[in-house]
Amino acid sequence: MRTLLLRNWFGNVRSLSSPQIICRHFSNETKNFYDLVVIGGGIVGVASAREILLRFPKLKVAVVEKESKLATHQTGHNSGVIHAGLYYKPGSLKAKLCVKGLKLIYDYLDKNNIPYKKCGKLVVATRKDELETLQNLYSRSLENGVPDVRLIDGKEISAIEPHCLGLKAVHSPHTGIVDWALVTNYFAKEFQQLGGEILLNFNVTKFSESSSPGYPVSITSKDGKQISTKYGLACAGLQSDIIARLSGGAKFPAIIPFRGEYLLLKHEFEHLVNGNIYPVPNPNLPFLGVHFTPRLDGSIWLGPNAVLAFKKEGYRWTDFDLNEFTSIVTNPGFIKLALKYPAFGLKEFYKSCNLNYQVQDLKQYIPNLERNWVEKGPSGVRAQALSVEGELIEDFFFETGNQYPGEFILHCRNAPSPGATSSMAIAEMITDKLNNLFHLSNLNN
Ligand SMILES: Cc1cc2nc3c(=O)[nH]c(=O)nc-3n(C[C@H](O)[C@H](O)[C@H](O)COP(=O)(O)OP(=O)(O)OC[C@H]3O[C@@H](n4cnc5c(N)ncnc54)[C@H](O)[C@@H]3O)c2cc1C
Numbered sequence: 001m002r003t004l005l006l007r008n009w010f011g012n013v014r015s016l017s018s019p020q021i022i023c024r025h026f027s028n029e030t031k032n033f034y035d036l037v038v039i040g041g042g043i044v045g046v047a048s049a050r051e052i053l054l055r056f057p058k059l060k061v062a063v064v065e066k067e068s069k070l071a072t073h074q075t076g077h078n079s080g081v082i083h084a085g086l087y088y089k090p091g092s093l094k095a096k097l098c099v100k101g102l103k104l105i106y107d108y109l110d111k112n113n114i115p116y117k118k119c120g121k122l123v124v125a126t127r128k129d130e131l132e133t134l135q136n137l138y139s140r141s142l143e144n145g146v147p148d149v150r151l152i153d154g155k156e157i158s159a160i161e162p163h164c165l166g167l168k169a170v171h172s173p174h175t176g177i178v179d180w181a182l183v184t185n186y187f188a189k190e191f192q193q194l195g196g197e198i199l200l201n202f203n204v205t206k207f208s209e210s211s212s213p214g215y216p217v218s219i220t221s222k223d224g225k226q227i228s229t230k231y232g233l234a235c236a237g238l239q240s241d242i243i244a245r246l247s248g249g250a251k252f253p254a255i256i257p258f259r260g261e262y263l264l265l266k267h268e269f270e271h272l273v274n275g276n277i278y279p280v281p282n283p284n285l286p287f288l289g290v291h292f293t294p295r296l297d298g299s300i301w302l303g304p305n306a307v308l309a310f311k312k313e314g315y316r317w318t319d320f321d322l323n324e325f326t327s328i329v330t331n332p333g334f335i336k337l338a339l340k341y342p343a344f345g346l347k348e349f350y351k352s353c354n355l356n357y358q359v360q361d362l363k364q365y366i367p368n369l370e371r372n373w374v375e376k377g378p379s380g381v382r383a384q385a386l387s388v389e390g391e392l393i394e395d396f397f398f399e400t401g402n403q404y405p406g407e408f409i410l411h412c413r414n415a416p417s418p419g420a421t422s423s424m425a426i427a428e429m430i431t432d433k434l435n436n437l438f439h440l441s442n443l444n445n
Pocket of ligand 1: 380
């Protein structure tokens with residue numbers, strides 16, 4: 001059982017346990033037939049599974065996850081921020097789902113007594129040439145309906161973050177922090193209470209035609225386990241292109257893994273940062289830039305950067321798989337991307353190897369920061385969807401498989417960041433899509 005230590009704003013240290021997820025023991029003797037199977041136990045898959053059963057309680061639904069616990073990849077390796085929706089193009093799905101998702105998630109956290117902190121966020125311009133982009137960001141956030149957002153000057157920046165120096169900033173007081181893996185486990189617990197089943201250690205390697213009437217899709221795991229279902233939903237994050245191709249899906253969008261490495265502020269310097277401090281983002285890139293992020297345990301994470309990972313789940317420099325690496329670097333979309341942003345790619349590699357350089361970046365915001373105040377921290381790997389033209393795909397991308405029985409499986413091939421913040425809103429959208437495609441309401445009788 002996972003235990004989360006909470007300190008600082010609760011006064012004393014206290015612990016909060018993750019809800020216990022009871023996983024069904026798989027047996028080839030029992031009837032493994034479902035109305036719908038969700039592939040992927042990250043926050044998008046589990047939130048969707050919960051929403052499907054809330055709406056269609058008579059369905060028999062299972063989540064299959066290849067790891068031995070839920071939320072092992074992107075969901076359990078991220079900044080833990082509840083984003084308010086400052087950045088995204090007004091009217092875009094990303095903007096709408098983030099703003100809606102923020103409200104839904106705060107209501108859910110309150111209802112279930114899940115710890116979070118609304119520590120707010122500053123996007124800080126430290127140079128004059130950033131002011132126009134900051135102003136645009138402010139206008140965007142107003143258009144997106146981000147609550148109580150303000151443009152503030154250097155004096156107000158210091159009042160909110162006494163150690164941060166900047167010319168101007170956008171302040172979002174409702175940006176928060178939470179443990180997204182813990183939230184996923186709460187969703188999972190509710191899904192189970194609604195009758196859903198979770199099968200861990202089920203690594204999907206094959207979709208085929210099932211011989212059981214009424215259950216056209218047979219799903220086979222790497223170790224030979226088999227289940228049959230009427231319909232499928234794949235939310236496989238970093239593996240979503242591979243899973244889509246197993247059911248005849250197109251080669252693109254391809255998923256290119258970008259590792260985001262964090263530094264940690266040493267314990268004795270954690271008091272230097274109160275809330276989230278972000279740079280003004282480069283409008284041409286999907287990354288928000290290296291930021292200061294407080295965590296619920298009181299630690300402060302600095303990052304993440306964005307370096308090419310040598311394999312999809314490559315959390316360290318030493319995680320290398322020749323086949324995966326070859327398929328990444330020979331991908332025509334990736335080659336075009338690398339040629340488009342050679343300076344950015346090389347700079348991120350250099351920074352990853354050179355802590356001084358990273359600290360130099362961070363000193364723009366907290367000038368007192370010293371190299372020996374930080375140490376290497378954890379990392380996450382982002383599933384970046386890429387077109388054959390080498391464009392970074394920032395929109396949601398759904399498709400059904402092509403070859404029978406793939407047409408009964410809906411693939412979420414791209415759930416862009418901030419997918420955790422938006423997860424409850426994404427789950428509503430996915431459930432609508434599934435119902436439109438597969439008429440789930442007819443099965444719910
Ligand atoms: C470094 C970083 C920082 C981020 N920061 C934030 C943030 O602060 N706030 C925010 O809102 N969002 C943030 N995000 C984005 C957010 O984490 C993701 O959008 C979200 O977690 C995506 O969830 P998911 O369920 O789609 O993917 P995942 O969490 O990756 O889940 C996919 C699941 O599918 C499973 N799977 C894959 N293949 C198979 C298979 N063959 N069989 C069975 N199961 C399979 C995997 O094991 C995995 O558990 C960040 C992302 C990264 C990488």
